[in-house]
Every structure is written in structure tokens, then in C-alpha cells.
Amino acid sequence: MAIDLLICSDIFGHTSQLSNFIERFEANGVNTHLVTPYHADKDDTAITFTGCSDLVAGEKAVYRTFVKQCGHDAYLEKVILALQTLLSQDSQFIVLGFSAGASACWRALSKSQSSSTSARRDTTHVKHFIGFYPSQIRHYLDLRMNCPSTIIFPDSEPHFDVDIASKKLKMGHLTSCIKAPWQHGFFNSLSPNFEQDAINLYLPLLTNIRLLSTPTLLRNEISNLSY
Template structure:
């Protein structure tokens, strides 16, 4: 994380991803951004730019520094219900109380990285449930483009 914040940072990361989105939007009708960990926070920040069709962020712990960002597209945030670095329950509560119309927040049993089968924190059932929810979210977003 320290290397990222010193050498890239969230603002530069968002600028880079926004450039890619603009280029890809010329080729594709619908475009979503998904990010894990640091990239989840970048995805969250990209969700306010009105060029994404949907955003998914998984275990974006730094979202806690950007809770006033209001998504302009359907956004799904997935969290583990245990985090060492901060109070995840407080973050989830704050986000839910915002009542942002485009925001869904889900938490699953486990710790940061619970969906990563290579992680010591991998939890098969939680990973399955989270990935199923993500898949349903994506399918809904893609199907709405044909309505």
C-alpha cells in the first residue's frame, strides 16, 4: 500500500482508469469497472464520473476515506465482515445510512481476501456466495442495456 500511495496514488489511478474507460467506451456499449483492495477504492472513485455503467469494488478498505463520494451508476461494494486495519461494521453502516440510490453494500463471512483461493483468508462458501452475488449484479446491469 505504501508503494502505491507514494508512486501512484488514488487521484492518478483514477485518471489512468478514466482514460482507459473513455477509450473502451468507443468500442463497447456498456462498460463496468471491478477492483479488488486498492483497485476497489479506485473503482469506487470512478463511479462518480458518469462514464461507467456499473462499478464493483471488493474489500476496498480505503473507501472509508471517501464515503461522501456518491455513485452515479449502479455500484456494488463487497466487504469481508472482519478487517484488522479498521472497523468494517462502522464503514458498512455509514455507507448504508447514506442511502445512495445506486449503491448496494454486501458483507460476507471472512477477512480481507476471502474470495482469493490463493490467500490464507480464503473462505470457500463466502467466496461462492460473493461471486454469485457479483455475477447476478453484472447480469442485471448487462441485461438492462438491452431494454
């Protein structure tokens, strides 16, 4: 039986690498739905930087574009709209977010936000939320989730202590935190912190629908990885 997966991208949007990920998910019987910070009728803004030899400069340029064209709060509203659509189908689904997308998912799925509440009234249909390096989560550590949530942090973040954040997040009984041995952006080939080892280790797990649908199994598999 096919299951729905909502993917919320980082600030680079719909990259060719993300397209390849989606193809692998769909080959494993997953119906994917993609949300990015950018307009669907425009080319991905990140494509401009795929040939940039200075990845740090490219990432900074993409962030400026993200702030200008969308920003964190507007991205949150896009994620809420996508969640509303899936919730209206009255079937279970999985949410996967990266960086800014993961932060938006955390806010949207939380039961503690006071505005735009319609997407948060019933998240029992969300089988699992997996969020990779959501750095904006540092501003929302007091929020608590209504669904099983796995946060995968990088080894460190420049703006907050990952270990302290993890400890606070795990006060919510549905949230588990894992620290990977790489830096923010390790899953994105356009990031200066990209790590091919991360793709090799994590992607087979993420595209296994049984693991993705069962938080404890996925967490155990990640914990048992040999880095």
C-alpha cells in the same frame, strides 16, 4: 450479445488466478478489460511471492512494491483512463474491482470528485459496479455514485467500522452494501485471508452475465447464500 467488463485488480496485479477468472468470464461471452497498478510490459510483481510460505510477509512486500511503483492516486488515474476508453465506445459495460482497484473505481465513478472529470461526466453506460473490500473507501464515504453499485465488505476491517461505513454509503440511493463472513483479501489465493469457500460461492454468480448485469438479482443471490 457480448458485454464489456472492466476488472481492476488488487495490489497483486495480474495473477494466474485472475487469468483463470478472466477465462471463465470470456467463456460466458464477456469481453474483459484488465487494469492493474503495474506496467503492462512488465511481469506481474506478485509472481515473486507466489511461492512465499509466509503469506503475511509476502502481502506486506507486495504493498511496498505497490506504493513504490504506483500508489492509490496514480492507480485512480489508470482507472479513469480505462473508463474513458470504454465510455467513448458508447456502449454499456460492467466494472468489477478488488481492494485497491475497487477503491480506485469508487473514486473514479463518483460524481463528486473535482479533478479529472471527463470519465465522470456520464456513467449511465455503467450497468453495475461491484467492489470487493475497498478499504480506502473509508476516506471517501461522502462520495455518491452515478451508477448502481454493490460494495462487498469483509466481516471486519482493522482501520474502520464496516457497519458504520455501510450505513453511510447506503445514503446514496444507488449503492448497496453486503458484508461477507470472511476477512479482507478472501478472493485472492495469495492473501493470508484467502477463502476457497468464497470462490466456490461467488464465482458462479459473478460469471453469470444476467446476474452481473442486474444489480438487484445479484444482490438477492448473494444475500441468499448459505455460508
